[in-house]
Amino acid sequence: MDRCLLFFIVGTLASLFLPIVPPLFYILFLGLSCFYLLFFVPTTKLFCFLLGLCYLLLCAHLHFSWTATNGLTENQINSKAMIITGTVDSLIVDEQKTLRFNFLVEKIAEQSLAQPFLVRLTWQKPHIKPKQGNLLQLKVKLKPAHGLANSGAFSYQRWLLQKRIVASGYVKQATQNNIISEHNSVRQKMYQRLQLLQDSPLKPLFIALAIGDKTAISQQQWQVLSATGTQHLIAISGLHLGLIALFGLYFARGFIYLVPASLLSQRNSFYLPIVFSLSLACFYAYLAGFATPTVRALIMLLVYWGLRVSQQKVSYIRWLLLSISLIIVIQPFAILDASFYLSVTALICILFVIWRYGYLFSNLNRISRFLCSLLLIQLAINLLLLPLTVLLFGQVSLLSPLANIVVVPLLSFTAIPLSLVAAIISWISIDVAQFILSIALFFLDISWQYLQWLSQFEQFVLLPSALNIALVLVFPVFLLLCSFRFFTLSQLSAYLFIFSCLGGSAHYLLNYFFKEQEHWQLVVFDVGQGLSVLIQKQGKAILYDTGAAYPSGFNMVDTVIQPYLQQQFIKQLDFAMISHSDNDHAGGIKQLKANNLASYYYYNDNNNLPCQAGKTHTWQGLELKFIWPNNDGFAENDDSCVLLIKDGNNSILLPGDISSAVEERLVRTKAVSKVSLLISPHHGSSTSSSLAFLNVLSPEFVVHSTGFYNRWQFPKSDVVSHYKQINAEQFNTAETGMLIFDITKSGIKVRTYRQNMLPFWPWRQVSVDN
Secondary structure, rough: OOOHHHHHHHHHHHHOOOOOOOHHHHHHHHHHHHHHHHOOOOHHHHHHHHHHHHHHHHHHHHHHHHHHOOOOOHHEOOOEEEEEEEOOOOOOOOOOEEEEEEEEEEEEEEEEEEEEEEEEEEEEEOOOOOOOOOOOEEEEEEEEEEOOOOOHHHHHHHHHOOOOEEEEEHHHHHHOOEEEOOOOOOHHHHHHHHHOOOOOOOOOHHEEEEEEEEOOOOOHHHHHHHHHHHHHHHOOOOHHHHHHHHHHHHHHHHHHOOOOEEEEEOHHHHHHHHHHHHHHHHHHHHHOOOHHHHHHHHEEEHHHHHHHHHHHHHHHHHHHHHHHHHHHHHHHHHHHHHHHHHHHHHHHHHHHHHHHHHHHHHHOOOOHHHHHHHHHHHHHHHHHOOHHHHHHHHOEEEOHHHHHHHHHHHHHHHHHHHHHHHHOOOOHHHHHHHHHHHHHHHHHHHHHHHHHHHHHHHHHOOOHOHHHHHHHHHHHHHHOOOOOOOOHHHHHHHHHHHHHHHHHHHHHHHHHHHHHOOOOEEEEEEOOOOOEEEEEOOOEEEEEEOOOOOOOOOEHHHHHHHHHHOOOOOOOOEEEEOOOOOOOHOHHHHHHHOOOOOOEEEOOOOOOOOOOOEEEEEEOOOEEEEEOOOOOOOOHHHHHOOEEEEEEOOOEOOOOOOOOHHHHHHHHHHOOOOOOOEEOOOHHHHHHHHHHHHHHEEEEEEEEEOOOOOOOOOOOOOHHHHHHHHOOEEEEEHOOOEEEEEEEEOEEEEEEEEEHHHHOOHOOOOOOOO
């Protein structure tokens, strides 16, 4: 059975690596073939593998066919105003001026849907105050679920898929927007009760532990948690749910112990604590919004007690495989969540430590054995999860073991259970809840001061580099080999020394090779409606434009540019150039300077190096030449810094947002000639890309940096037609995601995020036809 479960899990994982979701006919045909083969092939492994593959693909098809299921078309939905009716599905935080929430759509234009679907909405300056559980009527504009697609960055599109959100959009200001029913959810009421408690700098952490809402946690607090590797403490998951279930179990047993034996049978004395424990865990999971990690932990807990109650004696491995299989059946897209792999790996580490080192504490008393085992397990998890942490998050904190080994036990027996108790008591008495909160905050404060002290040692937070990654990968392998005793310690040390020398030599030779070659890259980031271009050569980089920044604090420097620089082991840009001051080009300059990501800047204001026509700069063997603006006083867009890059064989033009008037001047003054690659002026607006300009440039490749279903409908159809007339190959970042142009003497090769870097359906825009 273990192998069958394992192959089912592997099958579901294998389905993620298909480029598309096949049509329903092929999925059903393959699924029925599985059952047919079961009668003729004397093995169930292939059957379980194909069953897992077909199951996840079927779930994906049903998810993406939401329009067809409801008798809708894409043209009816995409970017068109409509009246919808439905229920607010996520917690609403009162302090937010702009609301972002999940909304379960039940009706469109008063027509009930066959299958209600979930959307993600943004509402700026709402005139009403909706709450979770309210039935609303809203006027909205929607578009298919979509996210920026950049290497090394967070995948919003994958996150939407994981949450089963099929579309996103915004609420339009309209008289039709109103609350039909003001029935608030218990979770929303609980949040409002907790807001009545006295404020404290650490209250956001308490709220996160009590009901899973992390919106009030400040950026500075997140930085401390990240530097110490303790973000998991704030996300309600297996640790929190397991502790609450454990406390519930012992509380119920203690209560039953006080009840006269004549009132309860032995059978009821066994089952009642389990029922109370699971009920408390389910309630806590509800307060956490049934977040994916919470549901995952709850399923594992239910499987464990189900096996215990049914008196099934199974190994821990079978319990784990059963739990994972059931998680996939109930929440098929949970396997897209990075925390899924961290949780499973952590559980495997725990089981490994218990199996391999459990005998070490067998002679100790019960309490000492428990504490020593807890410390050993915590240390093992932190050390053995280092490779996965680097792979998923791009950095690793060496302070994490020191932080977790102290803070996890302390908060586990104090702040975590007290947070839930305070939340429940707040329904009865605010004063009593305030008293419990003060106790929880006391222990939170002790832990927080310790974490703040640790976070000062920034040198122990390892950012990606070839050496750091090698060390992080080798160290856990070293520990595992020592645990299994495949080699003596002296043999293992000798082998590691030899491999380290070989690895160091290879690293040096590769660096020497890349420094000597003429290969360079131009990266066009997917920043939505905006522009940001990175030029890389020999481990160095320069930036042209930063993309946008928004009042909420969201900006393209933190979310797109810096993660990619870290992935490429680039600590600082040699310099940055800003074409002009529009937000979609220059919005991230403040964050760029705050993060100290560039040595100096070319930007036409009083505090930076000026960008003027005729200036040239040689960088890493490339000629960088500004061919515009001059001093004729053109308007904002026409004052863009126009940059021409040459390497002797290829030339690239970055024109900013210039219009056809500037294009005409550049042609007339012969400032431009044939180029290999062009970033379309003004994102493909009709005011630019004149035929006379394009005929002179005659680019082989053209990139339109636009937003998905943007309101201006860039690139315009007439502009696309102009580029077709000169036989240029066109790319739109809204469709392809990030683009990387590999440039050598022999020519230019193109790689796109959605077609080449991650060409799998969870990261691509899946159409209804699929």
